[in-house]
Amino acid sequence: MVKVGIIGATGYAGNELVRLLLGHKDVEIVWLGSRSYIDQKYSDVYRNMFRLVDAKCLDDNMDALAKEVDVIFTATPQGLCASLVNEDILSRTKIIDLSADFRLKDVKIYEEWYKIEHKAPQFINEAVYGLCEINRHKVNKNTRIIANPGCYTTTSILTLYPMVKEGIIDPDTIIIDAKSGTSGAGRGAKVNNLFCEVNESMKAYGVGTHRHTPEIEEQLGYAVNRDDIKLIFTPHLVPMNRGILVTAYANLTKEVSYEEVKAVYDKYYGKEFFIRVLEKDVCPETRWVEGSNFVDIGFKIEPRTKRLIMMGALDNLVKGAAGQAVQNMNLMFGFEENEGLKMAPLFP
Amino acid sequence: MVKVGIIGATGYAGNELVRLLLGHKDVEIVWLGSRSYIDQKYSDVYRNMFRLVDAKCLDDNMDALAKEVDVIFTATPQGLCASLVNEDILSRTKIIDLSADFRLKDVKIYEEWYKIEHKAPQFINEAVYGLCEINRHKVNKNTRIIANPGCYTTTSILTLYPMVKEGIIDPDTIIIDAKSGTSGAGRGAKVNNLFCEVNESMKAYGVGTHRHTPEIEEQLGYAVNRDDIKLIFTPHLVPMNRGILVTAYANLTKEVSYEEVKAVYDKYYGKEFFIRVLEKDVCPETRWVEGSNFVDIGFKIEPRTKRLIMMGALDNLVKGAAGQAVQNMNLMFGFEENEGLKMAPLFP
Amino acid sequence: MVKVGIIGATGYAGNELVRLLLGHKDVEIVWLGSRSYIDQKYSDVYRNMFRLVDAKCLDDNMDALAKEVDVIFTATPQGLCASLVNEDILSRTKIIDLSADFRLKDVKIYEEWYKIEHKAPQFINEAVYGLCEINRHKVNKNTRIIANPGCYTTTSILTLYPMVKEGIIDPDTIIIDAKSGTSGAGRGAKVNNLFCEVNESMKAYGVGTHRHTPEIEEQLGYAVNRDDIKLIFTPHLVPMNRGILVTAYANLTKEVSYEEVKAVYDKYYGKEFFIRVLEKDVCPETRWVEGSNFVDIGFKIEPRTKRLIMMGALDNLVKGAAGQAVQNMNLMFGFEENEGLKMAPLFP
Amino acid sequence: MVKVGIIGATGYAGNELVRLLLGHKDVEIVWLGSRSYIDQKYSDVYRNMFRLVDAKCLDDNMDALAKEVDVIFTATPQGLCASLVNEDILSRTKIIDLSADFRLKDVKIYEEWYKIEHKAPQFINEAVYGLCEINRHKVNKNTRIIANPGCYTTTSILTLYPMVKEGIIDPDTIIIDAKSGTSGAGRGAKVNNLFCEVNESMKAYGVGTHRHTPEIEEQLGYAVNRDDIKLIFTPHLVPMNRGILVTAYANLTKEVSYEEVKAVYDKYYGKEFFIRVLEKDVCPETRWVEGSNFVDIGFKIEPRTKRLIMMGALDNLVKGAAGQAVQNMNLMFGFEENEGLKMAPLFP
Structure with missing residues (x-):
């Protein structure tokens, strides 16, 4: 059994990791780190885990943890993983980082968009951007550190990648209008995320300034060997728990x-x-992927304006966070890639 | 007191008309037409009106109605108003049509996008497109028929109009990504609109084919004397009762x-x-306009891609339907334009 | 124009007071007190009020306020009003307290259930329990202080009062199962009230210990001249913004x-x-009273078990808070009792 | 592999059966019956199953089906299973009926409350009431027909059973106030179940007349060898997809x-x-059992009124329908009782 530790186990992504790992036949969770709930029973924080998880929350001592586990998931705020990781730790254990610390390969762009100093730039190049369907060949038993992509970027990149790669669309005309369920905003106690503030409303936020913008630009750039793609990414908050829907537009x-466009998607x-490429005229809906x-x-091809409208949907806590992290873990340890991840979507 | 009749009084827009007209000091509702609920008490269909409305639902006999009322609101499916109206009726009463029958000035485009024959094309030119903030000068005591704009088009056009008119944006690059609460789908008993199908989900629909597209194109075309503007309009369904949010993109x-863009909005x-043009960096949210x-x-100006991101929000049943209809009625009868419409938004 | 000050203007009940008072023809708001948002524009805190309220938030200096206004609404946490009020203030202005400070007439019960010392017990007897439909005769131009009943108690008492008063039910067998929308939990930033925690869930809370229990017991006791009624009151949290539904049970x-039961309700x-006593077999639903x-x-009479099932519904922010406060104000100043409160419910 | 057929596969419970059975290692679904969607691809009706289920919907020919499968699940309206089943079918296959046809042992009570004639009363006694935690000893390889309990009854009976059985509460004083998510209302296209009708509202329904009442009475009666228990059961509709919460009251x-009450629950x-008996003062919440x-x-003991307040929560589509059906199947075929049912609850 692979031994697993989670730092940041009491966030929504951390809880989803616990849910998924409980259903994985080859792993055992041995460390639930949570600075906020230290010494409290995990199942008092997340009562869905009552009788399923008996452990108490521990601290986030990555050095100690590295000696006990085979892999560490960090589901923590930006900057934490980079501030803790070092060569000694990486020599003992693997790290799958769900934060943004190792996603952007240009440290200047990271520091410009995240407004924090990067504490471990020496590992940026080594870290594999863990979008499995595109970078699967880079993830194997030798991989020490994974930069696990987030929900907006996973949806956006997977939806656009084949079209950019094969030159179907002009990458300088991309507009991504993204909609997210509220679990993406985390479990912090903020007025703006209260039930009555989110329910019965919809809004855009971070317009023109959201930090996932350069990550999408960088990854799509790799498809065409360019580092100067600029696109618009506009996230919106939707009154639902889970789900990301991306509606993307670009000039053909x-x-x-x-048939030609479908064939390109099918090729990849x-x-x-x-990844389920839907049938003709079927639009993705978040309800069909939940859980x-x-x-x-x-x-949809829009011939009047010569544009392509591309749509993608996923569950932000699964394929957009914990599920993709488990998928990467499976690749890193040589398990079946979909072990623990075969469950059908839950509806309604 | 102006006497009012409503045909289609038991749809959501019809009920909203009743709510607003009950709070209007100069009108009296004398006819609640509803083919589906004929002879039933209106307050059995909409129990919010218990003790406030005693009447029973009547049929949709527009001839009879025209003899009793000063103005008829038709909140009915496409085609009905055009099939009922005639010169005799218009000589007796005014009509404010909440359907699409008289919105498009080119009957061919109407028949192409709506797939029905237009039964009263002779009144299309006379009908004023009742977007009051733009066409106020055309609505007065002599106006006989108003084509009341719908929710998507009102939000889209008002958000874009000054930018198109003043040449800030290139009208051939417009993309409108619109999100709507579920009351916009009407009160028909359809599986797709059941609670469990809509709740906890989001989707696009009518992608590339939605019938509001040519209406927005036509109206924005008037701003620049063109009849060949083509744009993308993508509606989405959101799990909330009320509210439209439009996020629109165009090249600068x-x-x-x-300051320059703000000055243009303020000019209009x-x-x-x-219309409330928000302060810098404040994004519209549907919760702030509800009711x-x-x-x-x-x-927001996006200098990296040289585009402008424009956002608009309104309540689809008020400014997007019944409220705008009352606003038009006020202009047609010489009342204060905001009579019966001054209420503050309800939050939460 | 009556001049009004609000202390606690940035809570949900405070914002609802602002909404209702803006629609009241005889009052003017001159003071918006909010300790948390002092010196911020009110419309930056509640953007529904953009362009409708220009004022900034002020502090909660009741002495200063008493010199400027004719009536003060306190929509504040328990204990605050009692700690500020004094004879000098009451000699200058009226107070309508939306907190629980003056609702319970037995100060020991207050201190036992609320766990705080009462700072102004000398005004408890003077304060009128402002449930207008029952205590209307006690509210007039001489009334200086109103204890405005809350949402759970208003629904519970109004639903049960005629049955207790006329001896239809045995008051020692009452069980009140109450369900509340989430705005009742206030606007404080708490994890438990986050969207994702409330949405798609339902729970009871405060079981057997909720502080509204003795208030309902006391008020129903007045109906039968008893001070020893004991009942069960169980509140539940529902994933909706507004609305209280009470389902109450008691032995016949x-x-x-x-017809007999209906006649008793109609008598009162x-x-x-x-108050709308519904027709036979119609159950109250919160959607029909919203706003x-x-x-x-x-x-419903349940003959198999010889019990009566009584149900009541209201909007917790209107009749359960701000609306009832305005109703009391109307009585205190000799306005029409429903001035500013005639609006029809908003649906959907 | 056990071969499974589902009649009524396109209702919500049917779809949940498919989801659960796809994750069960010992079964294979070979027949998806749906009268409404015959010849349509199942994954066009439920797109969560795209690429997971390739089959088309078949009819509900139970004779043909019985020759092909080892067990039939009927997730159909009341009356259908009883009208189809016969000795020949039962000699070939097992039946797990998710409808109410074989739950009530007194056919007169069935016909009185359901208003339909029972077409197969000869099998009522043979059918085991499949509440596994209470009747596990009756379910084994010889069992031919299971009356699978529904959501309200499962929650109510499991919550109350030990207290009644051990004489902690007086069964003649039971009041059950139940709250259900909307998937319990089914997937039929009805105005009352539209998103805008359910969202932002709460109501009781079937007050004093709901058909689950006699079923709960009968089952609790078995605990004390009585057939004359009468109780109150009041269901409510809650704006959420899944979940049942029962709050039950009875005299001690x-x-x-x-400790005494806890010991009784733990004994059973x-x-x-x-079944997870929660820790002291922890109330069940539907979010903690979803999926x-x-x-x-x-x-909670309420000493002031000498009553006990009992609360239970489950997912109506899992333990309240499809999950319990699979649990029964596991017992009937000698599988591990929790095979295919071990997944942790999904939150949020």
């Missing part, structure tokens, strides 16, 4: 038929277990 | 400052009672 | 017919503007 | 301590996998 580079994703690691993708 | 025609809307006739508008 | 004292409420000052009441 | 028969449920087969139970 040429006249294309439905046709054999993927977790699962699936990504649903659909598209 | 030149470099502009925040600074004195409008119902009211206000439209909140905000924007 | 004798065999009764539907038949002429009340704000209004109405209370809907229904009942 | 004697003075009891917390301490070793049960699916799982767990039932959470808590209680």
Whole structure:
């Protein structure tokens, strides 16, 4: 059994890691780190885990933890993982970081958009950007550190990647209008995330300034060997618990038929277990992926304006966080890639 | 007292008309038409009206109704108003049509997008497109028929109009990503609108084919004397009762400052009672307009991609339907334009 | 114009007071007190009030305020009003207290259930329990201080009062199962009230210990001249913004017919503007009272167990807080009792 | 592999059966019956099953089906299973009926409360009431037909059973106030279940007349060998997808301590996998059981009125329908009782 530690176990992504790992036949959770709830029973913080998890929350001592476990998941705020990790730790254990610390390869862009100094830039290059369907070949038993992509970026990149890579759309015209359930905002006690503030409302936020923008630009840039793609990414808050829906727009580079576009998506994703390219004229809906690691993708050609409308949906806590982290872990330890992740979506 | 009849009184927009007209000091509702609930007490269909409305639902005999009332509101499916109206009726009463029958000035476009034959094309030119803040000068005591704009179009056009009119944005690059509460889908008994199907989910629909697209194109075209503007309009369904949020994108025609764009919005809307141009960096949220006739508008310049992001929010049943209809009625009868519509938004 | 000050203007009940008072033709708000948001624009805290309220938030200096206004609403946590009020203040202005400070007439019970010392017990007897439909005769121009009943108690007492008073039910067998929307929990930043914690869930809380229990017991006791009624009151949290639904159970004292029970309700409420006794077999639903000052009441005789099931619904922020406070103000100043409160419920 | 057929596969409980059975290692679904969607792809009706279920919907020919499968689940309206079943079918296959047809042992009570004639009364006695934690000893490889209890009854009976059985409460004083998520209302296209009608509202329904009442009475009667228990059961509709919360009240028969009551619950449920008796003062919340087969139970002694307040929560589609059906299947075929049902609750 692979021994697992989680730092940041009492956030929503941490709890989802616990849920998924409880259903994984090859792992055992031995450390639930939570600075806020130290010494409290985990199941008093998340009562869904009553009788399923007996442990108390521990601190976030990564040095001690590295001696006890085979892999550490860090589901923590930006900056924490980078401030704790070091060569000694990485020589003992693997790290799957759910924060943004190792996602951006240009440390200047990280520091500019996140407004914090990066404490471990020496590991940025080593860290694999763990978008499995695109970087699977880079994740194996030798991988020591994974930068696990977040919910907005996973949806956006997977939805756009084949179209950019194959030159179907002009990458300089991309507009991503993204909608997220509220669990993406975390479990912090903030007025803006109270039930009565979110319920029965919808808004955009971080317009023109959201920190996932450069990450999407960088990753799509790799598809075409460019580092200067600029796009618009506008996130919105939706009154639902889970789910990301991305509606993306871009200019077509040429006249294309439905079949041609479909064939490109199928070329990249046709054999993927977790990516479901939908049938003609079917739009993704977040209800159809809830609780699962699936990504649903659909598209529509708009001939009047010569644009392509691409849509993707996933569960932000699963494929957008904990599920993808487990998928990476499976690759790192040589398990079946979908072990512990085969569950069908829960509806309604 | 102006005597009012409503055809389609048992839809959501019809019920909202009743709510607003009950609070209007100069009108009296004398006819509640509803083919589906004929002879039933209105307050058995909408129990919020218990003890406030004693009447039973009547049929939709527009001829009979025209002899009894000063103005008829038709809150009915497309095609009904056009099939009932005639010169005799218009000689006796005014009509404010909340359906799409008289919104599009090109009957071919109407028939192409709505897939029905127009039964009264002779009144299309006479009908005033009742977007009061833009067409106020055309609505007065002589106006016989109003094509009352719907929720998506009102939000979209008001958000974009000054920018198009003053050449701030290139109208051939407009993308409108719109999000709507579920009351916009009406009160018909459909599986897709059941609580469990809508709740905890989000989706796009009518992608590339929604019938409000040509209406927005036509109205924005008037701003620049063009009839060939083509834009993308993508509606989404949101798990909330009321509210429309529009996020619109377009290329800037030149470099502009925040102050310049703000000045343009203020030029058009600074004195409008119902349009609130928000302060810098404040994004519209549907919760702040619920239950009211206000439209909140905000924007953000995105210098990296040289685009403008424009956002608008309103309550789809008020400014997007019944409230705007009452506003038009006020203009048609010479009342204060905001009579019966001054209520503050209800929050939470 | 009556000049009004609000202490605690940035809570949900405070914002609702502002909404209602803006629609009241005889008052002017001159002081918006909020310790948390002092010197901030009120409309930055509640953007629904943008362009409708220009004032900044002031402190809660009741002495200064008493010199400027005719009436003070205190929508503040328990204990604050009692700690500020004094004879000098009451000689200058009226107070309508939306907190529990003056509701319980036995100061020992107050201190036992609220766990705080009462700072102004000398005003308890003078304060009128402002449940207008029952105590209207006690509220007039000479009234200096009103203990405005809260949402749970208003619903519970109004639903049960006629049945207790007329001996239809045995008051020693009352069980009140109450359900509340989340705005009743206030606007404080607490994890338990986050969207994701409340949404898609339901729970009881304060079981057997909720502080509204003795208040209901006391008020129902007055109906039968007893001070020893003991009942069960169980509140529940519901994933909706507004609304209280009470389902109450009690043993019938004798065999009764539907008509007899209905006649008793009509005797007490038949002429009340704000209480709507529903028709046979119609159950109250919170959607039908939202945004209004109405209370809907229904009942069902259960002959198999010889019990009566009584149900009541209201909007917790209107009739359960701000609306009832305005109703009391109207009585205190000799206005029409329903001035500013005539609006129809908003649906959906 | 056990071969499974589902009749009524396109209702919410049917879809939940599919979800659970896909995760069960010993079964294979070979027949998805749905009269409404015959010949349509199942994954076009429930897109969560896209790429997971390839089959088309078949009819509800139970004779044909019985020849192909080892067990049939009927998730159909009342009356259908009884109208189809016969000795020949039962000689070939097992039936787990999720409808009410075989739950009530007194056919007169069935016909009185359900208003339909029972078509197969000869099997009523044979059918085991499949509340596994109470009737486990009756379910084994010889069992041919299971009457699978519904959501309200499972929650109510499990919450009350030990207290009635051990004489802690007086069964003639029981009041059950139950709250249900909307999936319990089914997937039929009805105005009352539209999003805008359910959202932001709460109501009681079927007050004094709900058909689950006699079923709870009968089952609790078995605990004390009585057939004349009469209780009150009041269901309420809550704006959430899943979840049942029961708050039950009854008179204590004697003075009891917390420890005594807890010991009784532990005596019955301490070793049960699916029943979690919560710790002191912890109330069940539906969010903590969502997506799982767990039932959470808590209680509070109310000494002032000498009553016991008992609370239970479960997921209506899992333990209240499909999960319990799978649990029964596991017992009938000698599998581990929790096979396919071990998943942790999904939160948020």
